[in-house]
Amino acid sequence: MLKVYNTLTRKKEEFVPQEPGKVGMYVCGVTPYNYPHIGNARPFVTWDVIKRYLKHRGFEVKHIQNFTDMDDKIIKAANSEKVSWQVITDRYIDGYFKAIDALNVQRADIYPKVTEHIDDIISMVQKIIDNGYAYVVDGDVYFSVEKFPQYGKLSGRKLEDMLAGARVEVDTRKHNPMDFALWKSAKPDEPYWESPWGKGRPGWHIECSTMSLKYLGETFDFHGGGSDLIFPHHENEIAQSQCCCGDFHSFAQYWLHNGFITIDNEKMSKSLNNFITVPDILKQYPGEVVRFFILRTHYRSPLDFSEDRIKEAQAGLMRLKNAYDLGSELLGREGTTEKHTNLSDIAQSAMNDFYEAMDDDFNTALAIGYMFTLSKEINVYANNVINKGAEYDAVHFARLMDVYGKMADVIGIFEGSLEMPADASSEGISTAEIEALISERAEAKKNKNWARADEIRDDLKAKGIVLEDSAAGTKWKKA
Numbered sequence: 354m355l356k357v358y359n360t361l362t363r364k365k366e367e368f369v370p371q372e373p374g375k376v377g378m379y380v381c382g383v384t385p386y387n388y389p390h391i392g393n394a395r396p397f398v399t400w401d402v403i404k405r406y407l408k409h410r411g412f413e414v415k416h417i418q419n420f421t422d423m424d425d426k427i428i429k430a431a432n433s434e435k436v437s438w439q440v441i442t443d444r445y446i447d448g449y450f451k452a453i454d455a456l457n458v459q460r461a462d463i464y465p466k467v468t469e470h471i472d473d474i475i476s477m478v479q480k481i482i483d484n485g486y487a488y489v490v491d492g493d494v495y496f497s498v499e500k501f502p503q504y505g506k507l508s509g510r511k512l513e514d515m516l517a518g519a520r521v522e523v524d525t526r527k528h529n530p531m532d533f534a535l536w537k538s539a540k541p542d543e544p545y546w547e548s549p550w551g552k553g554r555p556g557w558h559i560e561c562s563t564m565s566l567k568y569l570g571e572t573f574d575f576h577g578g579g580s581d582l583i584f585p586h587h588e589n590e591i592a593q594s595q596c597c598c599g600d601f602h603s604f605a606q607y608w609l610h611n612g613f614i615t616i617d618n619e620k621m622s623k624s625l626n627n628f629i630t631v632p633d634i635l636k637q638y639p640g641e642v643v644r645f646f647i648l649r650t651h652y653r654s655p656l657d658f659s660e661d662r663i664k665e666a667q668a669g670l671m672r673l674k675n676a677y678d679l680g681s682e683l684l685g686r687e688g689t690t691e692k693h694t695n696l697s698d699i700a701q702s703a704m705n706d707f708y709e710a711m712d713d714d715f716n717t718a719l720a721i722g723y724m725f726t727l728s729k730e731i732n733v734y735a736n737n738v739i740n741k742g743a744e745y746d747a748v749h750f751a752r753l754m755d756v757y758g759k760m761a762d763v764i765g766i767f768e769g770s771l772e773m774p775a776d777a778s779s780e781g782i783s784t785a786e787i788e789a790l791i792s793e794r795a796e797a798k799k800n801k802n803w804a805r806a807d808e809i810r811d812d813l814k815a816k817g818i819v820l821e822d823s824a825a826g827t828k829w830k831k832a
């Protein structure tokens with residue numbers, strides 16, 4: 354029996370799908386205005402392993418994940434680079450896919466974008482107004498939190514406490530300071546869309562209510578994201594969805610939230626200079642190692658990132674992979690006996706243990722522990738056959754390997770290389786970066802900026818890369 358910890362009820366509950374055999378899941382996606390950081394990678398990997406496990410247990414899973422492709426941060430990035438917002442979102446959506454591919458994350462079924470769902474959003478906002486839960490002021494539309502008695506049920510906050518504790522600027526146009534925007538009127542020089550309330554764009558929260566309704570219906574199974582999204586984002590989604598359609602029991606049934614990532618026990622922040630992006634970490638470690646590092650901790654627990662811990666994860670994954678390779682080598686051989694029926698028993702009980710761990714709120718940490726136990730069995734048996742000439746029962750050993758392979762499929766490992774790409778030197782500089790520096794140097798020379806040109810050459814030299822200039826251009830080699 355699968356049990357999941359539901360943030361809404363604050364307890365572990367038996368998972369009962371809305372429709373037998375099927376699972377609908379909505380996961381809040383990214384705002385594509387920069388490259389994903391290691392904290393963003395955690396929900397990607399967490400939801401991927403949840404999806405893999407549900408599929409493994411026979412569920413048909415429909416996974417929807419949005420892109421917030423219109424937002425203040427995107428507009429700001431576009432203005433500072435003097436490009437259109439689409440240039441920014443295209444670049445970082447591409448960056449998102451590269452990151453998840455490297456982490457063995459299977460793609461969602463649909464990736465809806467805000468800017469492609471404006472009409473749907475407008476009709477939902479209109480419906481909330483018509484139902485009496487929202488009001489219009491000067492081209493803005495606000496949700497009226499006082500009208501929704503259950504406001505605060507997900508985060509466990511009471512409206513009066515929120516008011517007391519909140520540093521909300523006094524906006525006299527709002528009925529209550531906690532009222533939030535469903536639609537924002539356009540400021541000068543901002544992208545906008547026509548609406549019944551004038552030119553403007555959607556508020557942040559409404560997109561997820563609209564897209565989950567469109568693709569999963571009024572009531573569906575899982576809704577997920579990082580725990581930083583519980584308030585206000587998910588609280589507001591519940592308010593919008595339940596006041597638009599259905600009753601107060603509709604919308605997502607199970608709310609799952611992953612814990613934070615800290616770096617060397619400190620909160621990750623750009624100002625602390627410990628802000629690690631996924632592309633940066635992938636220069637040093639294969640994606641599968643990063644994935645394995647994330648899954649070695651239960652998704653709800655805090656996860657601390659440090660050089661030591663990721664190296665530990667790398668060594669652990671290597672041990673699992675070595676057992677898999679050794680076992681696979683043995684599988685290729687002809688068997689001589691069918692005597693070792695105990696291998697099937699070991700396989701069966703390992704599978705049961707693994708299921709029990711995953712059924713307990715997707716406890717990947719424990720499940721991986723059972724993989725280590727099984728890897729030892731494989732190592733001992735394979736070594737005895739290969740190195741000590743012991744009898745080999747191909748039939749029952751195959752069962753052991755079959756179970757091991759199934760575990761690996763759920764955890765999402767043994768799919769990529771554990772070697773770093775050949776073009777990454779020991780200093781962790783990629784071919785692309787070297788090429789980029791070489792063109793920057795050529796540009797500097799053209800502009801007679803000899804100091805910068807020399808600096809680039811010296812920096813590369815310090816990283817073990819030597820440049821050779823000729824009439825045909827600049828070539829590089831490792832020193």
Ligand SMILES: [Zn+2]
Pocket residue numbers: 380381382561586590
């Ligand atoms: Zn959302």
